[in-house]
Amino acid sequence: MKALCWQGVNELSVEEVPDPQILNAQDVIVKVRLTTTCGSDLHLLGGYIPAMRAGDVIGHEFIGEVVAVGSEVRRHKMGDRVVVCSFISCGRCWYCENDLWSLCDNGNTNPGIGQALFGYEPGGVFGYSHAMGGFKGSHAEYVRVPFADHGAFPVPEGVDDTSALFASDSAPTGWMGAHLGGVKPGDVVAVWGCGAVGQMAARAAMLLGAERVISIDRHPERLAMTERHVGAETIDYSATDVGAELRERTGGRGPDVCIEAVGMEAHDTGVQGVYDQVKQQLRLETDRPSAVREAIYACRKGGSVFVLGVFGGTVDKFPLGAMMNKGLTVRGAQQHGQRYIPMLLERMAKGELKTSHLATHLMPLDEAPKGYDLFKNKKDGCVRAVFHPGT
Amino acid sequence: MRRTATMAAAVALAGAGAGMARWLSSRRAADPGGDPREANRWLPVTVNRSPEEVMPEGRLPEPLVRLGDTVEVRVRKAPGGRGTELAARLLEPPPQGARGAVARISGDDPRQEVRRALREAKSLLETGEVLRPDEPSTNRPTATGKVLDLAIRRASGEGRL
Numbered sequence: 001m002k003a004l005c006w007q008g009v010n011e012l013s014v015e016e017v018p019d020p021q022i023l024n025a026q027d028v029i030v031k032v033r034l035t036t037t038c039g040s041d042l043h044l045l046g047g048y049i050p051a052m053r054a055g056d057v058i059g060h061e062f063i064g065e066v067v068a069v070g071s072e073v074r075r076h077k078m079g080d081r082v083v084v085c086s087f088i089s090c091g092r093c094w095y096c097e098n099d100l101w102s103l104c105d106n107g108n109t110n111p112g113i114g115q116a117l118f119g120y121e122p123g124g125v126f127g128y129s130h131a132m133g134g135f136k137g138s139h140a141e142y143v144r145v146p147f148a149d150h151g152a153f154p155v156p157e158g159v160d161d162t163s164a165l166f167a168s169d170s171a172p173t174g175w176m177g178a179h180l181g182g183v184k185p186g187d188v189v190a191v192w193g194c195g196a197v198g199q200m201a202a203r204a205a206m207l208l209g210a211e212r213v214i215s216i217d218r219h220p221e222r223l224a225m226t227e228r229h230v231g232a233e234t235i236d237y238s239a240t241d242v243g244a245e246l247r248e249r250t251g252g253r254g255p256d257v258c259i260e261a262v263g264m265e266a267h268d269t270g271v272q273g274v275y276d277q278v279k280q281q282l283r284l285e286t287d288r289p290s291a292v293r294e295a296i297y298a299c300r301k302g303g304s305v306f307v308l309g310v311f312g313g314t315v316d317k318f319p320l321g322a323m324m325n326k327g328l329t330v331r332g333a334q335q336h337g338q339r340y341i342p343m344l345l346e347r348m349a350k351g352e353l354k355t356s357h358l359a360t361h362l363m364p365l366d367e368a369p370k371g372y373d374l375f376k377n378k379k380d381g382c383v384r385a386v387f388h389p390g391t
Numbered sequence: 392m393r394r395t396a397t398m399a400a401a402v403a404l405a406g407a408g409a410g411m412a413r414w415l416s417s418r419r420a421a422d423p424g425g426d427p428r429e430a431n432r433w434l435p436v437t438v439n440r441s442p443e444e445v446m447p448e449g450r451l452p453e454p455l456v457r458l459g460d461t462v463e464v465r466v467r468k469a470p471g472g473r474g475t476e477l478a479a480r481l482l483e484p485p486p487q488g489a490r491g492a493v494a495r496i497s498g499d500d501p502r503q504e505v506r507r508a509l510r511e512a513k514s515l516l517e518t519g520e521v522l523r524p525d526e527p528s529t530n531r532p533t534a535t536g537k538v539l540d541l542a543i544r545r546a547s548g549e550g551r552l
């Protein structure tokens with residue numbers, strides 16, 4: 001079959017690779033209908049995520065059709081249209097039972113690598129490095145889905161492929177940020193980043209009752225999209241002092257909840273940004289955390305900051321003093337998708353959650369390297385490039 | 392505090408992240424005069440099942456049982472309804488120092504087998520299967536890829552466990 005392979009830093013190619021097989025009785029094989037780029041892939045492309053091997057198939061946000069079913073699978077049959085959570089989770093360990101699905105104990109086949117990096121290993125993910133299990137990704141014609149009874153979800157009839165696709169990763173990630181960030185009715189919420197994840201976090205905050213949601217980015221087309229499709233207010237950080245603007249818009253208090261949806265390659269207009277970029281390139285600091293820093297300074301006293309952006313290692317100049325003295329709650333997580341996906345699909349069916357506008361560029365899998373160029377460099381208004389492997 | 396930092400530099404190559412450099416430096420070497428337990432600690436996992444399910448009629452779970460009398464095993468109820476703490480320890484202490492590091496890289500460190508057996512027993516008890524990794528695909532051979540391959544081969548038996 002055809003698949004998009006990571007070949008090295010900023011090097012991708014479509015290759016012929018072996019078809020996936022059922023390896024465990026709880027697996028299904030999914031024929032991919034649509035699969036999309038994610039901001040997390042940019043960190044792989046940039047070489048910031050360790051344990052990538054030339055030839056690894058990437059991609060983790062996808063929808064498809066079940067074409068083979070392992071003997072122990074109970075909830076799926078051939079022909080089912082399913083959206084699959086990007087995290088591979090067993091559904092029966094203590095973490096899964098406590099709705100902390102991305103921390104599953106049994107989904108990462110390379111625990112030694114994650115333990116060396118983080119003390120304890122995170123769960124397994126499709127197409128996201130050998131530290132996260134080394135599973136093949138979804139930018140392919142077919143993909144093996146382990147623990148399918150727990151990670152694959154039937155898509156309601158009224159929800160089209162392009163909408164349901166984002167229930168795999170970006171929508172549950174955004175929802176988790178607002179939910180575990182503790183958004184309550186009446187809150188003012190600020191969201192850094194107007195990519196798919198940030199837009200979904202902003203929408204989730206609204207649906208959870210936030211009175212005002214303020215989204216921050218610099219790309220005019222993303223800001224306009226967030227105003228139009230999500231209904232949030234926006235701030236262009238390249239033109240405005242974000243801290244001052246947030247203070248003014250919140251009666252001097254600061255936002256109650258700050259959600260960071262930018263990640264380790266954050267862009268920064270100031271001196272601090274140059275410092276981070278140089279240190280990251282020299283590998284003296286693995287991640288650039290400018291949006292996290294800004295969120296911690298801007299957040300109201302006693303407020304909450306949720307880090308959705310992916311970080312892989314260490315950062316400099318983390319404002320620990322601000323966090324401690326202002327009594328903040330700072331939390332982060334890889335997404336616990338299985339907790340939210342059925343509810344999100346229902347909201348899509350009811351028209352409460354719109355996602356299809358995120359798919360700005362649809363193209364065949366053969367053109368995926370071009371799709372990543374558009375997405376990475378935010379060319380031509382690209383928010384997400386979506387690939388269809390079928391003919 | 393001495394650390395066995397053997398393969399660290401090599402693996403740092405394989406992954407760009409600085410964290411990879413901790414691959415083999417994560418465990419302290421036994422230090423004469425230090426805590427003697429460092430040479431051969433209990434390796435524990437917590438299984439989300441009751442002690443009766445983990446050891447029905449006192450029988451050790453698969454595949455831990457196959458380690459026979461090379462290990463001693465300790466089982467106790469975990470606090471707060473977290474299941475069962477299942478721990479194993481080698482009866483004969485594993486090789487130390489430079490010899491130990493070589494054993495870890497070559498896959499001859501007996502602790503790797505114990506860790507793998509504990510993890511597999513846990514997964515079988517909780518899910519009824521041990522998840523098999525995807526086979527690596529085409530994979531252009533590269534220098535860093537070779538080092539990473541080694542790390543991947545050892546990953547199911549390594550770690551802080």
Ligand SMILES: NC(=O)c1ccc[n+]([C@@H]2O[C@H](COP(=O)([O-])OP(=O)(O)OC[C@H]3O[C@@H](n4cnc5c(N)ncnc54)[C@H](O)[C@@H]3O)[C@@H](O)[C@H]2O)c1
Binds near residue numbers: 197
């Ligand atoms: N936690 C999870 O499980 C999870 C899941 C999916 C994605 N992610 C992460 O979420 C992040 C966003 O993903 P995405 O797909 O939306 O990516 P994206 O690249 O499309 O969007 C990131 C946005 O952040 C903006 N940005 C950069 N620097 C900024 C700054 N200083 N202030 C405000 N905005 C800034 C960029 O202009 C861009 O629009 C990534 O780090 C990704 O890895 C996490």
Ligand SMILES: [Zn+2]
Binds near residue numbers: 041060061169170
């Ligand atoms: Zn993602």
Ligand SMILES: [Zn+2]
Binds near residue numbers: 089090091107
């Ligand atoms: Zn689990």
